[in-house]
Amino acid sequence: MTHTAQIQPTFEVWRSKARELLRQGVTPENVDWVDASQTASLLAEEPANYQTAPNASVKVPADFLRLAQNVCAHTDERRFAILYRLLHRLTLGGEKHLLGMPSDRDMHQCNAWAKAVSRDIHKMHAFVRFRLVGVNEPNGREQFVAWFEPEYRITRLAAPFFEKRFASMDWSILTPDECVSWDGEKLTFMPGMSRHDAPAADAHDDLWRTYYRSIFNPARLKVQAMQSEMPMKYWKNLPEAEIIHDLIASSETRVRTMIATPERPVKPSPDNAYLRKLHAQQHAD
Amino acid sequence: MDLTRKLEILADAAKYDASCASSGAARKDSRDGKGLGSTGGMGICHSYTPDGRCVSLLKVLLTNACLYDCHYCINRRSSNVQRARFTPEEVVQLTLDFYKRNYIEGLFLSSGIVRSADHTMEQVIEVARQLREVHHFRGYIHLKTIPEASQALIDKAGRYADRISINIELPSQQSLDRLAPEKNLTNTKQAMHGIRQRIDESLEAKQAARQIVNRPRAKAPAFATGQSTQMIVGADDSSDALVLHRADELYREVRLRRVYYSGFSPIPEPSVLLPIKPPPLVREHRLYQADWLLRFYGFDVGELLPKEDPNLDLDLDPKLAWALRNRAVFPVDINRASQELLWRIPGLGTVNVARILAARRWSRLTLADLQRMRVNLKKVMPFILAADHRPRLALLESTNLRQHFLPGPRQLELNFNAPPPTTPADAAMALSGQI
Numbered sequence: 211m212t213h214t215a216q217i218q219p220t221f222e223v224w225r226s227k228a229r230e231l232l233r234q235g236v237t238p239e240n241v242d243w244v245d246a247s248q249t250a251s252l253l254a255e256e257p258a259n260y261q262t263a264p265n266a267s268v269k270v271p272a273d274f275l276r277l278a279q280n281v282c283a284h285t286d287e288r289r290f291a292i293l294y295r296l297l298h299r300l301t302l303g304g305e306k307h308l309l310g311m312p313s314d315r316d317m318h319q320c321n322a323w324a325k326a327v328s329r330d331i332h333k334m335h336a337f338v339r340f341r342l343v344g345v346n347e348p349n350g351r352e353q354f355v356a357w358f359e360p361e362y363r364i365t366r367l368a369a370p371f372f373e374k375r376f377a378s379m380d381w382s383i384l385t386p387d388e389c390v391s392w393d394g395e396k397l398t399f400m401p402g403m404s405r406h407d408a409p410a411a412d413a414h415d416d417l418w419r420t421y422y423r424s425i426f427n428p429a430r431l432k433v434q435a436m437q438s439e440m441p442m443k444y445w446k447n448l449p450e451a452e453i454i455h456d457l458i459a460s461s462e463t464r465v466r467t468m469i470a471t472p473e474r475p476v477k478p479s480p481d482n483a484y485l486r487k488l489h490a491q492q493h494a495d
Numbered sequence: 496m497d498l499t500r501k502l503e504i505l506a507d508a509a510k511y512d513a514s515c516a517s518s519g520a521a522r523k524d525s526r527d528g529k530g531l532g533s534t535g536g537m538g539i540c541h542s543y544t545p546d547g548r549c550v551s552l553l554k555v556l557l558t559n560a561c562l563y564d565c566h567y568c569i570n571r572r573s574s575n576v577q578r579a580r581f582t583p584e585e586v587v588q589l590t591l592d593f594y595k596r597n598y599i600e601g602l603f604l605s606s607g608i609v610r611s612a613d614h615t616m617e618q619v620i621e622v623a624r625q626l627r628e629v630h631h632f633r634g635y636i637h638l639k640t641i642p643e644a645s646q647a648l649i650d651k652a653g654r655y656a657d658r659i660s661i662n663i664e665l666p667s668q669q670s671l672d673r674l675a676p677e678k679n680l681t682n683t684k685q686a687m688h689g690i691r692q693r694i695d696e697s698l699e700a701k702q703a704a705r706q707i708v709n710r711p712r713a714k715a716p717a718f719a720t721g722q723s724t725q726m727i728v729g730a731d732d733s734s735d736a737l738v739l740h741r742a743d744e745l746y747r748e749v750r751l752r753r754v755y756y757s758g759f760s761p762i763p764e765p766s767v768l769l770p771i772k773p774p775p776l777v778r779e780h781r782l783y784q785a786d787w788l789l790r791f792y793g794f795d796v797g798e799l800l801p802k803e804d805p806n807l808d809l810d811l812d813p814k815l816a817w818a819l820r821n822r823a824v825f826p827v828d829i830n831r832a833s834q835e836l837l838w839r840i841p842g843l844g845t846v847n848v849a850r851i852l853a854a855r856r857w858s859r860l861t862l863a864d865l866q867r868m869r870v871n872l873k874k875v876m877p878f879i880l881a882a883d884h885r886p887r888l889a890l891l892e893s894t895n896l897r898q899h900f901l902p903g904p905r906q907l908e909l910n911f912n913a914p915p916p917t918t919p920a921d922a923a924m925a926l927s928g929q930i
Contacts, residue, residue: 310853313864336539340596354595374524375533379595394528417589418598420499424506425554426544429760430774435547439540450542458545465761473767476564477573484611485562488643488677 216244217290219363221282225275228294232268238298243290268301273309280324283363289323292316330361334368337444338383341412346380351394354381357408357447363387369397384408415449422450428461429468496579502589504579508559508570509605511762512662512725513755515540517551517600517635519721520657530631532594532601534657538635539600552603552637553593557581557618561607565664565675566766567730567759570607574764583622590626594634601635601657602626608677612643620648623655642679642686649686653693653719658752661686662725666741670731674769687749690722694750721752728782729775730759735782736805739796743789756782781807788814791845792838810901815841818878819897826891828880830859842874874900 213236217223231241274297281293296316299305311317340354354376360368365388372381373392382391384407389400436454445451479485522535540549558580559570569576590602604622608615619638626632638656640649653659661683665671668680697718724745726738742754760774785807788794792814799813800806801820808816818825818841827836829851837848850868854860859882866872877886877896890896 307857311857312850313854313858313860313867315867318867332537332539336541338597342596352595356597371533374526376531376595376597377525377528378531412596414592414596417499417502418593418596420502421506421553421593422542422544422550424503425510425550427510427546427548427760429762430546430548430758430776432547432776433545436543436545439547439549440543448542454545461545468761468763468765469771471763471765473765473770474573474575475767479564480562480572482562482610485677492672492676492679 212240212242214242214244215290216246219245219247219282219290220366221279224282224290224293225278228297229268231294232297232301235302238291238295241291241294243294245287245290248287270297270300271309274300277309277320277324279367280327281320283327283367284323285362286323289320292319296320327362327364327367331364331368333444334358334360334364335371337440337448338372339412339447339449340376340379340381341409342414343409349394351378351380354379355408356381356383357405358383358385359447360385360387361443365390366399369399373397411449419450419453423453423457426457428457428464431458431461433458498585498589501579501581501585502555504577505555505557505559505581508556508576508607509554509603511569511757511760512554512603512605512639513548513757514637514660514723514725514753515549515551515554515603516637516658516723516753519752520635521717521720523633525631525633530633531591532632532634534601534633534635541598541600551600552635553590553599553601554603555581555586555589555605557583557586557604557606557615557622558609559607560609562610563608563675563677565678566769567664567674567727567762569762569764571766573766576764583618583625586622587625587630590634591630591632594632599634601632601637603637603639605639608641612641613645613648616641616644616648616652620652620655623652627655640686640690642683644686646689649689650693653690654717656719658721658723659690659719660723660725661690663741663745664725664727665731666726666733666737667731670733674731684745684749687722687724687745687751690719691749693718694720694722722749723751723753723755725755725757728756728758728779729772730769734800734805735778735785735807736796736800738782739785739789739800742786743796746790754786756786777809778807781809781813785813793835794839811897812841814839815874815900819900822891822896825878826880826886827878829865830855830880830882840875840878842871842878 213231215227215231217227278293278297281289296308299316300308308314308317312321338356338358340356342352343355344353345351346353365383365385369383369390372383376392377394380391380393382389384403386404387402389403391398391400445454479489516538517534518536518538520534524533525531538551540551542550544550556570558578559576560578560580561570561572564571564573586602586604590599593599594601602622604619606615606619623636623638626636636656637658637660638652640652640659640661642661649659663680663683664675664678671678671680726742728738738756745751745754756779758774758776758779759772761771765771785799788799789796794817799817807813811819818839824836824839827840829837834848834852837843837851838845843851847868847870851860854864861883862872862881865875865881876884877890877899879886890899
């Protein structure tokens with residue numbers, strides 16, 4: 211018999227449903243996984259339906275849960291099915307060593323998805339830019355808002371990092387899928403918003419661009435190396451990205467100017483007690 | 496002078512220091528709600544500039560005024576560059592403002608030498624002190640130290656910083672005498688030994704504290720978790736062998752986390768003693784690859800650089816070059832060979848070697864397995880045996896094997912309108928050090 215597992219696309223919901231199916235001994239080829247958020251069906255099962263089911267019967271390694279958490283955040287529609295097949299093979303299928311076999315097809319696929327998701331999380335940690343919007347009057351906490359467009363559904367996975375780092379500020383990160391905010395006590399998750407709900411700039415962006423311009427070395431231009439680490443899809447939300455083009459365009463002239471500069475003669479040593487001591491020591495060596 | 500102009504001058508003055516790591520710090524965060532920031536685990540690059548370098552830290556000098564006359568340096572006293580000076584408060588505020596907006600992981604502070612080594616060191620330390628003690632800043636702090644500063648001041652710097660470093664600059668005293676007459680190799684090494692001792696002591700104290708149960712713990716003295724250095728490549732005529740022997744000595748004797756190799760690149764204000772040349776970017780890249788082989792792949796300098804050839808092959812990566820000189824070692828059976836031997840196969844990085852060791856416990860590996868691990872088959876095939884593969888011995892023995900691996904003809908000089916493409920594989924390699 212074919213089961214249709216229509217679920218909200220989160221790790222928690224997938225895990226509950228997968229546990230239930232596994233307990234019934236349902237084999238992977240008999241489950242049809244459907245993302246309820248894509249089909250808007252009234253039949254979508256709510257996570258609450260599963261909260262009561264005890265989970266003691268199925269034990270899987272913690273490594274699998276970590277993998278599954280990332281895989282569920284991916285957007286490939288095959289992810290729930292392949293993940294369930296992996297779970298089934300690992301438990302009822304008796305393939306206990308599967309997690310140590312990166313060359314297995316299912317493992318390979320899930321590892322690739324998990325890696326893409328973890329890279330996306332890493333880039334979110336790197337490229338979120340907070341904008342100061344005000345101060346919370348009663349307690350004096352500064353309030354910041356950021357707009358970010360991750361590739362996958364990673365808001366929940368990326369949020370704890372910001373909590374640890376910016377616990378003393380109030381902040382919100384808005385994304386198209388899901389938003390998160392921190393008030394000093396707890397993280398709150400909300401539905402996605404639009405770019406226009408976030409401030410477009412911060413007073414410090416100019417100073418940051420000044421730094422970015424000055425730390426760049428025009429004599430070592432490596433545009434591809436930059437782009438492979440900071441793909442252009444992220445540029446529209448990075449305040450510094452708007453000057454990249456000018457920096458590249460002016461590099462050649464800047465280096466030519468350096469080369470055309472007459473070489474500076476050596477100036478004599480100034481009269482300084484510390485230098486005298488240093489030079490005396492050098493000569494004694 | 497306004498803050499923007501100061502930042503322009505003092506960031507420009509700091510950009511020739513290649514180090515930008517923000518990894519390897521002790522775990523700390525600000526969940527107590529009092530401070531700001533966190534460190535631990537992987538470093539984060541918050542941006543990349545068009546030179547391909549990561550922007551992780553606010554990297555600035557406190558002042559670019561300097562008594563020293565190092566000819567590769569834009570800030571030397573003979574240069575006519577405009578001078579500026581931050582107050583400690585200005586650097587502290589900039590760091591906090593940038594950090595809160597998630598532009599950076601923390602601060603990398605260095606300084607020109609003014610008045611004396613100790614005086615300069617005190618100014619640098621004051622910035623770190625304010626960040627840590629007044630603002631409870633828990634982000635990353637990297638302080639550049641001056642070897643001639645007193646041990647007490649270096650100790651103090653280490654208590655505030657996550658990483659401290661002293662640049663060795665050039666691999667021999669002879670080169671320093673000519674290009675950096677105020678710098679002394681013996682002093683530098685001595686200071687590095689002093690720092691190593693403190694790092695070791697702090698590590699031991701932490702381990703001891705962990706073993707004491709149910710007793711009031713003496714808090715381990717906090718100290719930086721690592722030190723690093725930088726060597727400039729291409730400013731003097733030192734060979735790669737000299738550079739790598741010096742690096743190797745420092746890794747072993749003072750247990751550096753990293754040696755950064757910085758290809759000498761054209762600077763404004765060139766010195767009459769050091770005419771401008773194009774930056775030796777490929778050489779710098781090869782040195783990093785060789786450095787990785789020394790630290791993580793069990794190679795020693797003599798193997799990578801035989802006496803008769805003291806410079807690295809610019810066309811081939813150093814592991815491949817070694818393999819071509821030592822063909823008798825191959826082919827290596829990926830289903831049987833030891834980890835040490837697998838590490839020596841060109842095209843296999845430590846990560847893939849670990850995967851192979853894990854996977855071969857359950858099945859005999861084939862080329863398709865390697866392909867799924869994203870191994871570059873073209874590169875490894877001449878050197879390995881797999882369940883379904885034996886290399887053509889004729890190829891392994893042929894004199895054309897080198898030809899087989901040489902990159903196609905390409906332009907080596909810098910062309911700014913169409914810079915030579917870096918493949919994503921190159922970039923990933925530079926980042927992960929996988930060779």
